[in-house]
Amino acid sequence: MNAPPAGHGDPRVAFESAKLGLWTFLATEVLLFGALFTAYAVFRAKYPEMFRSEHLKLNRVLGTLNTLVLITSSLAVVLGVDAIRRGKARLLEKYYGATILLGAVFLCVKYVEWTGEFRHGLYPGTNIFFSLYFMMTGLHGIHVILGMGVLAYVVVLSRRGRFSSGYHTPVEMAGLYWHFVDLVWIYLLPLLYLIG
Amino acid sequence: MERAAEGNRRGYLAERGWRSWAYTMDHKRIGVMYLYTTIAFFLVGGVFALLLRLELLSPQAKYFSDHAYNVFFTLHGAMMIFLFIIPAIPSGLGNFFIPLHIGARDVAFPRINLASYWVFVAGFLVVIASLVSPMDTGWTFYTPYSAKTGAAVATLSFGIFLIGMSSILTGLNFIVTIHKLRAPGMTWHRLPLFIWGMYATSIIQVIATPVVGVTFLLLAMERLLGVGFFDPAKGGDPVLFQHFFWFYSHPVVYVMILPAMGIISEVIPVFSRKPIFGYKAIAYSSLAIAFLGFLVWGHHMFTSGMSPLANAIFSFLTFFVAVPTAVKVFNWIATLYKGSITFESPMLYALTFIFLFAVGGLTGPFLGALATNVQLHDTYFVVAHFHYTMMGGTVMGFFAGLHYWFPKMTGKMLNEKVARIAWALVFVGFNVTFFTMFIVGVRGMPRRYAEYLPKFHVENVISTVGSAILAVGIAVMVLNFILGLRKGAPAPGNPWRALSLEWQTPSPPDTDNFHEIPVVTDWPYGYGKAEGPAE
Ligand code: HEM
Ligand SMILES: [Cu+2]
Numbered sequence: 224m225n226a227p228p229a230g231h232g233d234p235r236v237a238f239e240s241a242k243l244g245l246w247t248f249l250a251t252e253v254l255l256f257g258a259l260f261t262a263y264a265v266f267r268a269k270y271p272e273m274f275r276s277e278h279l280k281l282n283r284v285l286g287t288l289n290t291l292v293l294i295t296s297s298l299a300v301v302l303g304v305d306a307i308r309r310g311k312a313r314l315l316e317k318y319y320g321a322t323i324l325l326g327a328v329f330l331c332v333k334y335v336e337w338t339g340e341f342r343h344g345l346y347p348g349t350n351i352f353f354s355l356y357f358m359m360t361g362l363h364g365i366h367v368i369l370g371m372g373v374l375a376y377v378v379v380l381s382r383r384g385r386f387s388s389g390y391h392t393p394v395e396m397a398g399l400y401w402h403f404v405d406l407v408w409i410y411l412l413p414l415l416y417l418i419g
Numbered sequence: 420m421e422r423a424a425e426g427n428r429r430g431y432l433a434e435r436g437w438r439s440w441a442y443t444m445d446h447k448r449i450g451v452m453y454l455y456t457t458i459a460f461f462l463v464g465g466v467f468a469l470l471l472r473l474e475l476l477s478p479q480a481k482y483f484s485d486h487a488y489n490v491f492f493t494l495h496g497a498m499m500i501f502l503f504i505i506p507a508i509p510s511g512l513g514n515f516f517i518p519l520h521i522g523a524r525d526v527a528f529p530r531i532n533l534a535s536y537w538v539f540v541a542g543f544l545v546v547i548a549s550l551v552s553p554m555d556t557g558w559t560f561y562t563p564y565s566a567k568t569g570a571a572v573a574t575l576s577f578g579i580f581l582i583g584m585s586s587i588l589t590g591l592n593f594i595v596t597i598h599k600l601r602a603p604g605m606t607w608h609r610l611p612l613f614i615w616g617m618y619a620t621s622i623i624q625v626i627a628t629p630v631v632g633v634t635f636l637l638l639a640m641e642r643l644l645g646v647g648f649f650d651p652a653k654g655g656d657p658v659l660f661q662h663f664f665w666f667y668s669h670p671v672v673y674v675m676i677l678p679a680m681g682i683i684s685e686v687i688p689v690f691s692r693k694p695i696f697g698y699k700a701i702a703y704s705s706l707a708i709a710f711l712g713f714l715v716w717g718h719h720m721f722t723s724g725m726s727p728l729a730n731a732i733f734s735f736l737t738f739f740v741a742v743p744t745a746v747k748v749f750n751w752i753a754t755l756y757k758g759s760i761t762f763e764s765p766m767l768y769a770l771t772f773i774f775l776f777a778v779g780g781l782t783g784p785f786l787g788a789l790a791t792n793v794q795l796h797d798t799y800f801v802v803a804h805f806h807y808t809m810m811g812g813t814v815m816g817f818f819a820g821l822h823y824w825f826p827k828m829t830g831k832m833l834n835e836k837v838a839r840i841a842w843a844l845v846f847v848g849f850n851v852t853f854f855t856m857f858i859v860g861v862r863g864m865p866r867r868y869a870e871y872l873p874k875f876h877v878e879n880v881i882s883t884v885g886s887a888i889l890a891v892g893i894a895v896m897v898l899n900f901i902l903g904l905r906k907g908a909p910a911p912g913n914p915w916r917a918l919s920l921e922w923q924t925p926s927p928p929d930t931d932n933f934h935e936i937p938v939v940t941d942w943p944y945g946y947g948k949a950e951g952p953a954e
Contacts, residue, residue: 243599244527254626259633262659
């Protein structure tokens with residue numbers, strides 16, 4: 224019932240396996256969003272007018288605020304990884320905790336945005352632009368929630384004293400994943416909020 | 420640690436009780452669970468096929484309503500594709516044999532491996548839940564109909580989304596395993612060709628599956644929220660759905676066929692006692708097929724209203740896929756040439772694969788060429804073509820693998836005489852069933868209808884008789900498996916005198932696969948010579 228030790232028990236192989244696995248997973252994620260970006264490109268080419276007029280109904284201030292929130296959270300992740308590389312588990316927990324908090328702030332802002340749009344009668348299905356907007360930000364939002372879950376799991380492991388400067392693969396992997404989630408948002412912002 | 424190692428020196432089947440299966444992280448046990456599950460769906464999907472053939476005995480809809488017929492071919496197609504043929508070889512045989520082939524104790528992420536199985540189970544439970552209002556759209560789910568029908572499209576879509584997730588996790592696991600866990604000395608050019616096939620397959624799974632995942636998600640959202648991406652009334656585009664769908668579903672035919680080709684590349688040299696011919700050509704043609712497979716999805720949509728330019732490009736590119744495929748076939752034939760061939764059941768199925776797949780493959784260009792496609796699209800010619808490739812190809816490859824590895828997986832020998840009788844029935848039944856479909860297809864019989872013109876009556880009766888023979892053959896085969904499991908003679912470690920690493924373990928293998936990780940010094944195809952050629 225028990226599996227053999229990761230990487231045949233060789234920690235270097237285990238680390239490289241985890242890294243390759245995560246990058247492969249990110250490739251999957253890119254294609255997952257890629258389909259939506261393709262739909263976006265197709266419809267934007269088809270209805271340039273609609274995209275220009277509809278996007279003005281989005282709340283740019285909140286969109287930009289959220290971008291700042293996510294960039295800050297990525298910074299916290301970087302600091303967290305750096306902390307554990309120097310063996311400071313408590314510091315790692317603080318930084319990752321801050322990241323989770325910022326993720327929650329992002330979701331709250333998103334909630335305010337969405338409800339505002341609902342109040343103005345803008346729903347998925349109102350038109351193609353808003354369908355895309357809700358699908359893309361919704362899928363991204365789910366990823367934020369997943370990312371927060373992964374970070375929380377890492378914090379729990381850290382509290383149990385599982386990481387040291389010598390071994391912290393899950394910390395790095397979770398951090399990389401969070402960066403990816405941020406990166407998707409960096410693409411979503413101009414495509415949805417800042418159409419020239 | 421010492422004691423744990425001792426404990427692992429038992430056959431992997433030694434531990435008993437359902438927990439030892441449900442929580443297992445042993446790739447071999449997970450592979451076995453996948454095999455049982457997918458074979459069960461093969462049999463259920465086969466029952467639906469027999470019902471279709473039953474209905475087609477008479478030109479009028481006699482036994483079921485038109486709607487019931489639509490449901491049956493949808494369930495038949497969807498089950499065969501998503502619940503049987505995509506997972507069967509990769510997740511079943513692949514799980515079992517990849518680590519053994521490369522000299523590893525397990526896959527890279529055993530926990531994820533187990534998770535992928537249970538996600539698969541969750542997926543098919545959701546699929547079964549969709550039967551409250553069964554699907555009638557065909558396995559292709561084309562919009563706008565799928566956005567409007569009263570059937571449980573959203574539920575089924577979600578089920579297939581989960582199955583896709585399981586497929587991604589498996590592919591990811593295999594990619595990392597093949598990269599990182601090869602035994603010392605197991606260079607890329609010493610890998611068994613099954614591994615090359617599985618590697619190319621895994622790449623497709625990881626890259627193509629998320630696209631169909633989103634597509635089904637959007638389809639579900641179309642129905643739940645009316646997002647309208649695929650609905651012309653809302654400014655959407657039904658052809659976009661088809662692009663998304665086929666961006667996955669064309670490459671996925673290589674998820675079906677590449678692992679089977681890998682099995683054939685293992686079986687042919689063993690039973691011709693000759694080194695495989697053109698090792699590198701076969702290995703790299705797998706990668707070429709995976710790559711080209713991503714460029715040709717539009718050939719399913721020639722009649723869907725793409726631009727003439729797009730049609731021409733997709734048609735042109737489609738012919739290129741034939742090249743690496745033909746490379747493989749010629750290399751297998753060259754391997755057979757002047758070999759000391761013996762006809763044990765795995766070899767019979769492998770040769771059947773080459774023959775039937777060649778027929779399926781050679782009828783492909785008629786469909787890939789624009790002019791003939793417009794004539795043949797949505798006729799029984801297509802049905803015959805893809806059954807020759809999928810059933811004549813992949814399923815025969817799967818059967819070859821099951822017979823080849825049965826002694827290794829179970830520790831028991833099969834009754835060879837019964838296996839050959841089953842093979843003969845399957846071979847005859849298959850051709851009688853499906854060759855007639857080429858004939859009625861060329862004569863214009865459209866697919867997906869419960870009724871047809873009386874002039875096609877005779878051929879349809881012949882085809883149904885063929886399907887009965889085929890069903891008997893498969894029943895005999897399954898019975899033989901059950902008998903083998905119960906009463907088979909104990910299998911030696913290496914009954915076929917094969918050279919790849921899995922045969923150097925006892926049958927069945929121990930839980931830890933290898934007590935000591937082997938050091939590899941040669942490729943696994945040095946048959947008939949004292950030593951295989953160097954790299
Ligand atoms: C056991 C022998 C089988 C028989 C007798 C059989 C028979 C049929 C028939 C008569 C149809 C056409 C229904 C119609 O268009 O009106 C059909 C469709 C189909 N079959 Fe099979 N089949 C068999 C095995 C398989 C296998 C092994 C696979 C795949 C692994 C498969 C995949 C499909 C698919 C994808 C369709 C298309 C369904 C659709 O139109 O949506 N079949 N089959
Ligand atoms: Cu295709």
